[in-house]
Amino acid sequence: MERNHPIRFVTLVLFALMISMSPGFAQPDKAQSSPLARYPGFGYNPKADEDQFEREEAAREDRIARCMEREGFTYWPMRSVALEGLESTRKAMEVLRDNPNDRYMLLLSEEGRLRYNRALYGIDNPDALEADRLRDPRDPRATGCAAEALRLIPGVFAAKSALTEELHAMRQAVLADQRVKAGEAQWSACMQKQGYSLESPRALRQQMDLQVAAALGKPESLKALGMEHRKALETSTGCIKQSSLDKVVASTRVDYERAFVKKHRKFLDDFLRTLEQEPLDER
């Protein structure tokens, strides 16, 4: 495979356009005015959130290792592996090649593995499908080193996780808001002048998926589609700028987030206090 193949370049440009055309991708211009930005884990400071997540995971795993040692077992801390960019596949292979916990468990008897699972997970079989054979993460009385570590260090995404359904509903409400609809109507009018009949950038991406699915198995059609989609996305990007759609979405979002925070303020403030008390540096 040639590294500088022109079609690859086109594809990369296409991909970059797809990402940049989405009105939802941008942080709001009024980010600082959104009260949700004050609470970690909600996407306003992704780098800081990820850094904290890494520290928390490391602390949790260290605690688990010490706890397992007290239970008479050896446990090697396992941390998730972040993969990005050109080295991702190679890095994944290197990381996955070696798993000391796996080797350790192989040395245990059947009875030993059972005791190991009870010590680590608080249950006999951590791969059971049935809910009643697994540990309920919300159970404050759950036993096992992993449950104990999670109770002490719930983590930077704990509030976001607990409010997932409400957050989803809020995000969908933003997209359905009349201000966003009006912005999309302007985008649509702009696109109409260029020969496209579409309601929103989302409709464009939906149409692209449908067209790709219909063209599968027809290489020439797919190639032509790639070019058509690139042109449509370029046009869309221009119309998003012209209609200020991304700014409309962002400012609308801030309004909804203000109401979201008002509704959940006590929970969110309690979460902040919990985060401050996480024992991350105890060794």
Added chain:
Amino acid sequence: MRRFWTAAVAGVVLLSAASVAGAQQADLIYEPYGTWNGYRVYLSPARHTDSGGRGECGSLGENDLAYYVAWDATNGNYYNDVYDPASVNRNLLARGYKVRIGRGTLQSAIDNSNAWGADLHIPIHSNADVSGQCSRTDASRFGTVVIYWSTSTNGKNLATQLRSTVGPSSPGTSDKICYNPGDPCTTITLGELRYTNAVAAYMETEFHTWTTGYNWVYNSPVWAWRIGWGVDAHLNYP
């Protein structure tokens, strides 16, 4: 034919994962190629202790197949760390999602999904009915089944979208969604639907107990992009 990198990565993983049930293993977290769209997707491949002995009509067990699917849904058409110039299919990373693939136990998948703040949690499996009848050809007996938690409206919507995007590609024609617990399509209460905070949909991509179905699941580079399509459709193309 599967591409080298998919096979290589999955092979390494499965060599270790297949040896012992219950062993903790590092999850893989993938960053999107471009700007993050604000959503996190946890993919949780099957971890059956009897994988390989579940009537699979080919050399790979269900766990292996499921991991391939998860990997291809995340990275498909992005082999050797270069976006495939021949494809306009978009995987989850190309669509702007952060993706975490569970490599530990099922219990750790639940814990990790919640701790990571996943917006969507998608267990990936293939279905089984009877063993030793791989030559069957009646497509109406097979298909894509997506299961959701009975009280979750969003889970039902996600399941519906995944059935609509993946189902038409799978060779079986009886594509459906069903709720859990209670629907006869599953006799047990599924822990990954009950205990995850994220909106969840449990995928039985196709039956691996007929050769046509097994081969389709095995060739996930061709179709796994449809999982991203279903996710986008559920979230309204964020």
